[in-house]
Amino acid sequence: MKPAPFRYADPRSVPEALEVLAAEEGAKVLAGGQSLLPLLSMRLAAPATLVDLNRVPGLDTVEVTGDGVRVGALVRHAGLLTHGGAARVQPLLARATANVAHPAIRNRGTTVGSIAHADPAGEMTSVLALTGGSVTVASPSGERVVGWRDLFVGPLETSLPAASVVTSAFFPALPPRSGTAFAEVARRRGDYAVCGAGVVVTLDEDRRVAAVRASYVSVGLTPEVHDLTDAVAGSPVEKADWAAAGALARTLVEPDGDLHASADYRRLLVGVLTERTLTSAADEAVERTPA
Amino acid sequence: MTVSVDTERTVRLTVNGVPREATVPVRRLLSDALRHDLGLTGTHVGCEHGVCGACTVLVDGAPVRSCLVLAVQVEGASVTTVEGLARDDGRGGQVLHPVQEAFRECHALQCGFCTPGFLVTIAAGLEARDAAGEITDEEVYDLVGGNLCRCTGYANIKKAVRHAAATMAISAETAAGPPAISAETAAEGGER
Ligand SMILES: Cc1cc2nc3c(=O)[nH]c(=O)nc-3n(C[C@H](O)[C@H](O)[C@H](O)COP(=O)(O)OP(=O)(O)OC[C@H]3O[C@@H](n4cnc5c(N)ncnc54)[C@H](O)[C@@H]3O)c2cc1C
Ligand code: FES
Numbered sequence: 001m002k003p004a005p006f007r008y009a010d011p012r013s014v015p016e017a018l019e020v021l022a023a024e025e026g027a028k029v030l031a032g033g034q035s036l037l038p039l040l041s042m043r044l045a046a047p048a049t050l051v052d053l054n055r056v057p058g059l060d061t062v063e064v065t066g067d068g069v070r071v072g073a074l075v076r077h078a079g080l081l082t083h084g085g086a087a088r089v090q091p092l093l094a095r096a097t098a099n100v101a102h103p104a105i106r107n108r109g110t111t112v113g114s115i116a117h118a119d120p121a122g123e124m125t126s127v128l129a130l131t132g133g134s135v136t137v138a139s140p141s142g143e144r145v146v147g148w149r150d151l152f153v154g155p156l157e158t159s160l161p162a163a164s165v166v167t168s169a170f171f172p173a174l175p176p177r178s179g180t181a182f183a184e185v186a187r188r189r190g191d192y193a194v195c196g197a198g199v200v201v202t203l204d205e206d207r208r209v210a211a212v213r214a215s216y217v218s219v220g221l222t223p224e225v226h227d228l229t230d231a232v233a234g235s236p237v238e239k240a241d242w243a244a245a246g247a248l249a250r251t252l253v254e255p256d257g258d259l260h261a262s263a264d265y266r267r268l269l270v271g272v273l274t275e276r277t278l279t280s281a282a283d284e285a286v287e288r289t290p291a
Numbered sequence: 292m293t294v295s296v297d298t299e300r301t302v303r304l305t306v307n308g309v310p311r312e313a314t315v316p317v318r319r320l321l322s323d324a325l326r327h328d329l330g331l332t333g334t335h336v337g338c339e340h341g342v343c344g345a346c347t348v349l350v351d352g353a354p355v356r357s358c359l360v361l362a363v364q365v366e367g368a369s370v371t372t373v374e375g376l377a378r379d380d381g382r383g384g385q386v387l388h389p390v391q392e393a394f395r396e397c398h399a400l401q402c403g404f405c406t407p408g409f410l411v412t413i414a415a416g417l418e419a420r421d422a423a424g425e426i427t428d429e430e431v432y433d434l435v436g437g438n439l440c441r442c443t444g445y446a447n448i449k450k451a452v453r454h455a456a457a458t459m460a461i462s463a464e465t466a467a468g469p470p471a472i473s474a475e476t477a478a479e480g481g482e483r
């Protein structure tokens with residue numbers, strides 16, 4: 001189908017965008033359009049006005065510092081995927097982005113847009129959670145930083161008011177002596193995940209497991225971070241029982257069943273993917289821990 | 292308010308190297324603007340929500356779903372559709388793009404509905420990669436994985452990708468390779 005009629009503005013600055021968002025009843029931000037335009041064409045959404053960010057200069061940059069990676073609102077999935085500096089500071093970004101949709105969709109869809117969209121089947125929401133990230137939000141009352149815990153309210157729902165623009169997302173750097181990995185199971189290449197898992201393993205100076213955290217995709221209504229440390233705490237990394245961490249994860253998650261997979265199958269995948277990703281995250285943690 | 296909020300706009304863009312213009316309601320999808328306003332019916336529309344890939348075109352060299360872009364958003368951009376893949380042969384005729392040749396050679400189409408989307412995606416992807424290196428299975432899967440075909444079972448499409456990659460490697464070697472489709476922006480089609 002075709003989108004219902006709407007009005008359209010393509011402002012040249014964030015303040016201009018906020019001006020239209022505040023003035024127009026039922027206005028919505030348009031970024032990559034790779035989630036919003038399907039919703040419009042399926043008539044699941046019919047905003048009165050679209051405020052297109054694509055002509056706003058300065059939003060398309062990736063800033064990398066020792067603290068982390070700041071991704072501007074117009075950085076496409078494809079741009080983040082191939083950004084070498086970002087991958088060095090937070091390797092989880094490229095590893096997860098490689099699982100977002102198909103190349104043609106990654107050429108247009110934005111990382112920030114997928115966070116603002118808050119789809120429980122999206123990879124980048126759970127990456128924001130797992131890294132302890134935040135977004136910077138501009139609204140008519142000024143700019144503020146919103147941490148991931150305060151951002152996600154429900155499926156496709158954030159705490160942000162209608163007249164606001166997320167200008168960037170910030171992903172903290174991978175800590176020292178840590179490794180990370182991401183894996184997912186999808187029905188077809190590039191599809192949304194039936195279940196996905198991102199993990200971070202942190203070792204102590206003697207290469208014993210100090211902390212293990214995981215976050216899942218298509219499991220639960222909003223992204224959550226699960227602490228799996230108890231299953232393997234203090235164990236020398238080469239002897240760590242990652243299967244035990246997977247078993248613990250299965251008891252912590254509350255997946256739903258749907259057309260694509262039953263809740264039980266998703267729970268099974270949580271265990272399998274947790275074990276699998278922890279094994280490779282541990283290898284990276286070892287590489288990053290001086291002997 | 293300083294920003295104009297419109298229901299209709301005139302869009303100027305370059306399509307297959309030709310400057311074009313159309314006045315469209317702002318809700319017009321690029322796919323429909325190409326087909327209905329500009330008369331370029333080579334771009335096919337299957338699902339109209341981003342899943343099938345039939346409508347894929349190149350915007351500034353990069354493959355995108357034309358059903359997930361508004362026509363007003365390509366103001367000033369350069370669009371390549373399947374009609375723009377063939378080259379002038381310098382004698383008043385045209386030569387097919389190596390990917391089109393490969394599809395014909397390998398029987399990579401049956402009804403042809405999905406074909407335009409595959410052709411532009413694969414053409415951009417192969418032109419973005421280093422032609423000299425032999426194409427890997429992973430690369431092939433990535434090039435075809437975003438497009439649906441209900442007829443062929445994909446085997447011959449994958450064969451055509453390998454065939455086209457091989458011919459493009461040979462023509463790159465003999466230096467007289469086919470001219471790149473508007474390569475202003477590096478296409479991401481072959482990356483992963
Ligand atoms: C076939 C297909 C497969 C896909 N597969 C996946 C997948 O596997 N994983 C995945 O994560 N995604 C997938 N996607 C979605 C894709 O990643 C989108 O790019 C992403 O979800 C939304 O980003 P966008 O820039 O396109 O946002 P848009 O579609 O433009 O916007 C989405 C929503 O976020 C809001 N928004 C966007 N940017 C901002 C901002 N800066 N400030 C405030 N609000 C904002 C919009 O108002 C809208 O409500 C898929 C899409 C398609 C069509
Ligand atoms: S018609 Fe655009 S992806 Fe199917």
Ligand code: FES
Nearest residue numbers: 401402440441442
């Ligand atoms: S040839 Fe018929 S859909 Fe692909």
